[in-house]
Amino acid sequence: MKVSLFVTCLTDLFAPDVGMAVVKTLEHFGCSVDFPTAQTCCGQPAFNNGFPAEARALAVKMIDVFHDADYIVTPSGSCCAMIRDHYIELFHDDPDQRKLAEDFVARCYEYVEFLTKILKVDMTGLTLPKDEKFTYHFTCHLRGLGATGEPAIRLLKQLGGAQFTELEKSEQCCGFGGTFAIKYSDISGAMVRDKVECGVKTGAQTMIVNDGGCAMNIGGACHRMEAPFRVRHIAQVIAAAVEHTAGANVS
Amino acid sequence: MTSTLESPSSPKRRMSLPVFHPDFMTEAHTASADAGLHAALDNSVTKKDYGRRSSLAELPDADGLRQLAGDIKRHTLDHLDYYLELLERNIIKHGGKVYFAATREQANDLIVNIAQRTGSKLVVKSKSMVSEETELNDALIAAGIEPLETDLGEFILQVDHDHPTHIVMPVIHKNAAEIGRVFERYFKTPFTDNPQELAEMARVYLRNRFNQADMGISGVNFAIAETGSIVLCTNEGNGRMCTTRPRIHVALMGMEKVIPSLDDLPVFLKLLARSASGQALTQYTNIITGCRRPGEHDGPEEFHLIIMDNGRAKILAGEYRDTLRCIRCGACLNACPIYRKVGGRTYGSVYPGPIGALLTPLFNGLENHKHLPHASSLCGACFEACPVKINIPEFLIKLRKDQVEQGITTAPERIIFKLWSWGLRHGWSYRLGQIAQRVMMRSIGNKDGWIKKLPPPAQGWTAHRDFPMPPKHDFRYVYKQYRAIQQRGK
Ligand code: SF4
Numbered sequence: 001m002k003v004s005l006f007v008t009c010l011t012d013l014f015a016p017d018v019g020m021a022v023v024k025t026l027e028h029f030g031c032s033v034d035f036p037t038a039q040t041c042c043g044q045p046a047f048n049n050g051f052p053a054e055a056r057a058l059a060v061k062m063i064d065v066f067h068d069a070d071y072i073v074t075p076s077g078s079c080c081a082m083i084r085d086h087y088i089e090l091f092h093d094d095p096d097q098r099k100l101a102e103d104f105v106a107r108c109y110e111y112v113e114f115l116t117k118i119l120k121v122d123m124t125g126l127t128l129p130k131d132e133k134f135t136y137h138f139t140c141h142l143r144g145l146g147a148t149g150e151p152a153i154r155l156l157k158q159l160g161g162a163q164f165t166e167l168e169k170s171e172q173c174c175g176f177g178g179t180f181a182i183k184y185s186d187i188s189g190a191m192v193r194d195k196v197e198c199g200v201k202t203g204a205q206t207m208i209v210n211d212g213g214c215a216m217n218i219g220g221a222c223h224r225m226e227a228p229f230r231v232r233h234i235a236q237v238i239a240a241a242v243e244h245t246a247g248a249n250v251s
Numbered sequence: 252m253t254s255t256l257e258s259p260s261s262p263k264r265r266m267s268l269p270v271f272h273p274d275f276m277t278e279a280h281t282a283s284a285d286a287g288l289h290a291a292l293d294n295s296v297t298k299k300d301y302g303r304r305s306s307l308a309e310l311p312d313a314d315g316l317r318q319l320a321g322d323i324k325r326h327t328l329d330h331l332d333y334y335l336e337l338l339e340r341n342i343i344k345h346g347g348k349v350y351f352a353a354t355r356e357q358a359n360d361l362i363v364n365i366a367q368r369t370g371s372k373l374v375v376k377s378k379s380m381v382s383e384e385t386e387l388n389d390a391l392i393a394a395g396i397e398p399l400e401t402d403l404g405e406f407i408l409q410v411d412h413d414h415p416t417h418i419v420m421p422v423i424h425k426n427a428a429e430i431g432r433v434f435e436r437y438f439k440t441p442f443t444d445n446p447q448e449l450a451e452m453a454r455v456y457l458r459n460r461f462n463q464a465d466m467g468i469s470g471v472n473f474a475i476a477e478t479g480s481i482v483l484c485t486n487e488g489n490g491r492m493c494t495t496r497p498r499i500h501v502a503l504m505g506m507e508k509v510i511p512s513l514d515d516l517p518v519f520l521k522l523l524a525r526s527a528s529g530q531a532l533t534q535y536t537n538i539i540t541g542c543r544r545p546g547e548h549d550g551p552e553e554f555h556l557i558i559m560d561n562g563r564a565k566i567l568a569g570e571y572r573d574t575l576r577c578i579r580c581g582a583c584l585n586a587c588p589i590y591r592k593v594g595g596r597t598y599g600s601v602y603p604g605p606i607g608a609l610l611t612p613l614f615n616g617l618e619n620h621k622h623l624p625h626a627s628s629l630c631g632a633c634f635e636a637c638p639v640k641i642n643i644p645e646f647l648i649k650l651r652k653d654q655v656e657q658g659i660t661t662a663p664e665r666i667i668f669k670l671w672s673w674g675l676r677h678g679w680s681y682r683l684g685q686i687a688q689r690v691m692m693r694s695i696g697n698k699d700g701w702i703k704k705l706p707p708p709a710q711g712w713t714a715h716r717d718f719p720m721p722p723k724h725d726f727r728y729v730y731k732q733y734r735a736i737q738q739r740g741k
Contacts, residue, residue, distance in 0.1 A: 007726050009681075009685070013688060014719055014722075016728070019726035019729070019730065040675040040676070040681040041675045045671070046672050047648070048651070049668060050652035050654055050655040050660065051672065052652060054669065055672070058675055061675075140628070140630035140632070143630075143632075143634075144631060172297075172588045172591070173630035175588070180625070180626075180628045181628075181712055184711075185711025185712060185714050185715055186284070186711075187283050187589055188711075188715065189283065189714065190283040190592040191588050191589075191592055194289070194592070216719055217716065219719060220701070220716035220718055221715070221717075223701050223716070224715070224716045
């Protein structure tokens with residue numbers, strides 16, 4: 001299966017290892033992955049702040065960059081929701097471009113969604129390098145994809161050595177929201193502290209998210225508050241298990 | 252030559268909703284740091300939110316029911332003139348009187364007039380958000396008529412000269428001890444913070460006053476056009492007292508509250524209490540059709556229904572029509588992570604939370620409530636909770652777009668977004684931007700890989716949390732290396 005990676009601007013700059021984890025795990029599950037280098041940003045910040053014309057220009061570029069991809073997979077729930085919820089309506093007055101958008105949207109998947117719905121992977125048989133206690137924060141924008149946290153948790157639980165504890169108020173937004181975190185930093189700060197406090201209560205070593213924004217926000221608050229857990233993208237955890245299991249099989 | 256154009260300095264237009272404070276940011280700053288408030292809200296709204304989920308999950312197809320409720324509302328709003336006329340005719344048929352009020356001032360005048368004509372001195376009220384919208388109590392007092400709130404929460408607020416901060420649980424911002432102090436002052440009795448004792452004090456007091464009241468005022472949860480009935484859903488039974496005991500019953504409703512027929516009612520009843528609090532039904536559901544008929548022994552002698560516009564027709568005519576579907580269940584407030592951190596007062600008017608962030612600017616003008624559309628992370632919890640499927644986040648984005656178009660968004664912000672999106676349209680400028688950010692951030696980052704202080708305009712981030720320093724190489728670079736190594740291996 002041929003997959004093109006949409007890494008997102010945030011992951012490109014701040015979390016190359018998340019991008020690589022997506023590449024390596026998809027390859028492990030039998031995909032051939034390519035990375036169209038002309039990609040930039042889906043336009044979500046412009047759209048959300050009331051600049052649809054600017055978002056539209058970026059959407060045109062996105063659609064063009066990925067025009068011959070079979071599947072487009074992204075580690076970011078919110079970018080995927082931007083594409084799926086808004087790209088078609090952005091071109092309501094341009095039937096040709098709208099057609100292209102519809103075709104593009106139908107090929108776009110968030111990482112966990114792609115693993116579970118298209119590849120229908122099973123993680124049993126994969127083992128983590130060492131036992132780890134996880135909890136899971138529900139990335140809000142998965143709502144826009146009609147998704148729940150269930151598939152991600154199911155995958156996690158299948159990994160050998162993974163223990164799972166429920167996060168209190170898991171579905172409560174961490175307070176990222178792009179420019180919201182800066183413009184309304186007091187409110188956002190209260191939200192993210194709440195998230196970290198709930199995380200601490202679980203006793204988990206790792207909180208799993210599926211969005212770069214949540215990871216930055218919760219991770220930054222964990223560091224400030226010296227919380228005893230780390231925040232990781234689910235792809236990083238799966239990649240660690242893939243690597244460890246492959247290594248074990250070789251030796 | 253005189254111009255008919257309004258000069259930019261002409262007085263601001265009339266506001267349809269009262270404004271309690273002008274400064275969202277100051278209130279948000281204080282409330283965000285108030286751990287007591289957060290604990291109280293978690294204990295009430297967050298719990299109700301979980302109650303909502305589990306009680307809806309018991310229904311065979313809750314989502315389908317929400318869709319149906321939304322569709323019924325959409326249909327009614329699309330034909331609102333028809334259904335309002337039908338409602339009017341049927342109310343009159345049952346001996347009631349119907350009035351249309353264009354503004355909140357008119358609505359208050361109508362009620363004051365009815366009170367004066369009937370010689371009403373004491374007016375008992377059951378909980379009604381529209382009457383908060385019109386500030387009816389102030390109007391009654393100004394006319395020498397005594398209004399008395401009989402919903403426990405509203406009563407506490409009235410005697411404390413405070414405002415509701417939640418549309419269903421008005422007094423959510425006060426704990427039992429605070430209420431105890433309010434009653435200690437008001438009743439001049441020893442302090443207690445025992446909820447049962449407090450409720451009993453109010454109950455005994457209100458019982459007596461019900462008997463003295465001349466007029467009862469209620470809101471309307473639903474008005475049924477086909478039968479000319481109004482429906483009241485309450486938990487305390489005070490609504491029933493207000494609408495049966497006094498000689499006169501006046502009901503005040505926003506014009507969007509009508510539904511076509513009795514058959515539609517169960518759809519909303521199934522959703523309203525579940526969405527509001529997780530109850531299957533409110534304790535009392537009253538369907539009131541007209542006043543006392545000849546030969547009947549009880550019920551009010553007169554029934555008056557006031558149907559208020561106060562800015563709704565304007566919303567109905569525009570792109571925001573769907574917002575008028577709202578049945579004021581409060582589910583979006585309970586689900587909202589922002590509301591849980593700032594409470595109702597911060598929103599500055601009578602309707603707080605996600606629906607308030609939408610309605611307040613729509614009623615009062617975007618220029619008067621610049622922050623409300625933006626103070627949202629767009630997480631979508633409100634949309635997911637709404638029993639009539641109002642896509643609140645989508646509408647908030649639309650309001651932001653309107654702000655840009657109306658020139659309310661600041662020039663620097665407009666320029667930043669234009670430049671930013673232009674930069675992202677080209678591979679080279681994107682790369683340049685990413686490199687510049689990396690170099691800048693790596694120069695201010697600590698050895699541990701974190702930035703403690705970002706420069707303006709991003710300083711808000713680091714006021715509350717650290718910011719990750721970008722690693723030395725971006726994804727593109729790492730990916731290229733990975734592929735190059737693979738190539739060499741072959
Ligand atoms: S917008 Fe929806 S959820 Fe919010 S109060 Fe109205 S009906 Fe309830």
